[in-house]
Amino acid sequence: MGGSANVYIHPCHDGDNQKFDRFERSGSAFNKALQLQCSGSPEEEIKVEPIGGENKFHLKSGNHQLPGEWHYDNAKKRIRNLHSNKCLKAHHPHAALEETCMESIEQEWIVGHGLQGLADAPISCTSNQVLSFFEKGHGHIRYKCVHVAALGSCVPGYSAQVETKAPELEDVKALKRMTATCPTGHGLRALEAEASDKGAWIRLRYECCQINRVPVSLYPYIGGDGQREFMVDLADGWEGIYCPSSQDDSGRMQFSQSRSFRPHHNPSGSLQYNKFQGQWCVSGKACASSDVVHPLDVALSTHEWHVVPVSDFDAVFEARGVKPLGGNRKRSPPPLIKFGSSDPDYLPECKDESHPGARKFKLALMNKEAEDLDDENPCKYVFGKPPKNQQMDESEGMTGWIDDLSGTTEPGQGGVTYKSVKECSDRDIVRELKLAKWNKEHWDATKYNWIVEDILDGIGNSFALETAPMGFGVELNPFGLAAAIGTMAVHGVEFHYDQQIADREMHFEQAGHDDCNPIQHGFARTFCDLHCIRDAVRKGDDAILRALEEAVEIVGKNTQLLLEYYVGEDAKPGLIENGLEIKHGIAKSMGEMFAMAREAALEPRASVAATRAINVFAKRWSGANVSKIPRLVSELQDLHGTIAKLSSRKLSRGREVQRYAVQMASQMNKYMQAQSHVLGIYHHESSTSKLLQRRLNRFWRSSVSSSALLLEVEEETAEEDIKEFDSMWWEIRKELDGYLQASQEHVRATQAAAQMLQNYAAKCAAGFSEMKRAYSLSVRAETHAHKILKRAWAAVSTGVAEMASKVADGVILDHLAVHDLHSLNPKAMLSKMNGTEIQVFCDGSIDAAFTVVRKAAAEAMKKGLYGQTHRQLMVLFEELKMLQSRFLSGGLGPIPDVDLVQDAQTRLQSALLQSAFGSSKVAKAMVKQLRTKCDVSERGPKSLLDESSQAK
Structure with missing residues (x-):
C-alpha cells in the first residue's frame, strides 16, 4: 500500500485492485459500520491519502472523508482505525465491515486422562460466530472462531452414543462413530462431549447454524447526478428487509427491520414467532399460522404480506424458447420406500414372558431366567423352587410351605409374583385371626374354673363332724376327700386346655416360619420391577432414536423422489425453487424433532406414544403412491407438534x-x-x-x-x-x-x-x-x-x-x-x-x-x-x-x-x-x-x- 493507491483486499476486476464505494453518502453510516461494495466506476473509488511521512492515512471517497486516521499493520495484514481502534475487514467478495480487530477467538483446553477427558474440553463460539479452525494435539485442543454477519438459526445435533466399556474401544473404532457433520450452508458453532456419570457411555453434542442468508437489497439508480430516487407511494413503511436480530427460547430467530422500502422512513418493524398462538407475526399486521423453524422454510404469507428471500438480481434470463408439443401421457407417481420399525431389545428377565401381569407371562420361564442371574441383579431374588414336603426338601430361593391353620397344607409357589405376595400377606392375616379364635376358645373353657374350685372348697369344709368319747375327740370330714379330688380334676382339665393352647400357638408359629415372608417377597418383587423400568427407559429411548433416524432417512428419500416427479427437469424454475424450499423445510422439521427425541428422557408411556406416532407417519408414506406434496408437509407439522408435546413428559422416577x-x-x-x-x-x-x-x-x-x-x-x-x-x-x-x-x-x-x-x-x-x-x-x-x-x-x-x-x-x-x-x-x-x-x-x-x-x-x-x-x-x-x-x-x-x-x-x-x-x-x-x-x-x-x- 502506498501513495494514492486503492485499498486492496482481494481481486474484484481482472487487472485492477479492488475498488470500493460507500453504502451510503451520509457520514453517519461509518459510525455504525463501514460496508463497501465492488465499484465499477473509477470516480467512486475510495482513495488513500497519506498523512505526512507517518505510517497512517485518511480514506476518502470524493469530497467525503471517513472519520478517523487509519494505519496499515504489515505484520497482521490489516487496516486499523487509530481513533476507534477498529479494523476494516472483508466478509465476502462484495462487502467489508469496520469491526473489532480481534480476528478470532483462540482457547486452549487440556484433555484429561482417557476417553472421558473429552467431556472436560467443550468447544463453543459466541452467538454470532462459527468455528473456522480446529486442531487436536497430543494433550490439547485448539480452535478459532470467526464472525458471520446475519447468522441464521441454530439447530442442535448428536453423534452416535458409544458404550465406553465396549471391546471395540481398544482399537479406537468407537471414535470413528462419533461424528459431527453440518448440512450444506451451515457452520459449526459448538462441539462438546457428553458422558454418563459412571462412565458407561459418551457422545458428541454439536450445534449447526445457517450462514447462507445474507441480506442484500436493490436500489434503483435514477438521474445523472448520482442520487438515488424512489417513488413516494412505491411501498409502505413496514415493507423492507428484515434481518435476524436475536433468538427466542424456542430456538427460532427474531427478525428486525433493517431497511424500509419507503424512502425517508425509519425502519422499526419486526417479524417474530408467537409460541402461545403458533403464529409468525409482523408488527401491526396480520399473523400467519405456522410453526416452521424459519419463515423461508415454507411460503409463509397472509392476505397482507408474504416472505421472500433477499437475492441478487443480475438480469440474466434463460432463453427457453418454445417447447415442442408432447403427448398427453400421464406419468405414474414413483414407488416410495417402505418403513419398518423395530421393537426395543429388553433384558431377558424384563421381557413380557418373565413379567407377572403380562399376557405372555410364564412362571417357569421367569424362574429359569432368574436362577442364572448374578447375585447383584435384583431379579435374581424372584426365583423360587417349591418344596416337596413341610421339611422344605428340594426347595430353593423364594418359596414356602402353605398352612393356613384351617386344613389347607400344600407346597407354596416357586417364584415371586404380585399374586403370590398378596396371597402370602392374606395367609398371615388368616393365621392371626385363627389364633385369636383359639385364644377365645381357651378363655371360654377355663374362665369358670376358679368358681368351681371355690364351690368344691366350700363343700369340703362345710360338713366336718367332731366326736369326743371319754373326753378325747377327733374331727371327721367325709366330703373333704371328695372336694380335694374334684379340685384336682378341675386342675387337670385346666392343664389340658393350657397344653392345647400351647400346642396351637406352636403350630401357629411353625406355620408362619414355613410360609413366605410378605415383606421379604414384596421388596424382592419391587426392586426387580425398578431394575426392569430402568432398562425399559434406556432401551425405549434407543428405539425411538433408531426409529426416528430411519424415518428421517426414508422421508428424505421419499421427498427427493416426489420432488423429482413433480418438479423434475420439465418443471418451471418457480416450481423448482418452491420444491427446494419445501425440501429444506422438511429437513429442518425432521432435524428439530430428532434433537428433541435425543434430549428427552421420556417416561415409558410417552416413549410408546412417540414411537407409535413416528411409525404411523412413516408407514403412511411408504408403500402406496403419494400424489400431493402439501399433504406431506401438513402431516409432518402434525408429527412435529406431537413430538414437541410428548418431549415435555420426561421420566418421573418410577411412575410406571x-x-x-x-x-x-x-x-x-x-x-x-x-x-x-x-x-x-x-x-x-x-x-x-x-x-x-x-x-x-x-x-x-x-x-x-x-x-x-x-x-x-x-x-x-x-x-x-x-x-x-x-x-x-x-x-x-x-x-x-x-x-x-x-x-x-x-x-x-x-x-x-x-x-x-x-x-x-x-x-x-x-x-x-x-x-x-x-x-x-x-x-x-x-x-x-x-x-x-x-x-x-x-x-x-x-x-x-x-x-x-x-x-x-x-x-x-x-x-x-x-x-x-x-x-x-x-x-x-x-x-x-x-x-x-x-x-x-x-x-x-x-x-x-x-x-x-x-x-x-x-x-x-x-x-x-x-x-x-x-x-x-x-x-x-x-x-x-x-x-x-x-x-x-x-x-x-x-x-x-x-x-x-x-x-x-x-x-x-x-x-x-x-x-x-x-x-x-x-x-x-x-x-x-x-x-x-x-x-x-x-x-x-x-x-x-x-x-x-x-x-x-
Missing part, C-alpha cells in the same frame, strides 16, 4: 411402578403397624411387671413393721425370699428389655424403608439412592434385632430355669403365702362380720369358721406378696411365648433349650398350685387360734359380738 409399588408399600405399612402393636402390648406388660416389682418391695417394708403376728424368724425368712426373687427377676427383665428395644428399632427402620419406597414411587419425593439407603438400614436393624434375640433367649432360658429351681426347692412361695395370712388384722377382719357370722365362727366347726374368714384370707393373699409374685410370673410366661414367637418368625431355626424352659414353666406353675393349697391349712390354723377368744371369754359369744360392734 406406582400401580404396584404403592400398593405393596401400603400393605407392608399395615403389616408392620400390626407387628408394632404386638410389641407395644409386651412393652406395656414389661412396664407393668416393673411396677409390680417396686410395689412388692414397698409392701414388704410396710407389712413387716406393722404385722403383730409374724414371728421374727418368719420375718427374716420372707425378707430373704423377696431379695432372692428380686435379684433373679431383674436379671431376666434386663435381657427382655434389651431385645424389645432392638425389635422396636427394627420395626421403625422397616416402616421408614416402606415409606421411602412410597415416596419414591408415588410422590417422586425421594431418589433411588435414598430408598436403597433406607432399605440397607432396615436390613441392618433386622440383623441387630436377631442378634439381641438370640442373646436374650439364652440368658432368659437360663434365668427361668434357675428361678424354678430356687422357687420350688426353697419353698419361697409358701413363705410369702404364710406372710400374707399372718398379716391379717383380727380386729379389722372381725369388724366386717355380722352377728350371725360371729356365732358361726365361734360355735360352728373349724371348716364352718374358715368359710366365714375365707374371703378375707383370699383378699390378703391376692394383694400381698404371694399375689403380686403370682402376677409377675404370669407376665414372665407371656414374654417367654413372645420370645419363642419372634424366634420362629425371624427364621432363626430351631429354638435352643426350649424343653428346659417348658420344664421350668411347669415347675413354677406347680409351685403356685402347691402354695395355694398349703395356704388353706395355714388359714385353718389361724382360725383355731382366733377361736380361742371365744373359749376363754367369760361372757361367751355375746362378748365377742360386743367387741365386734365396738370395732365397727
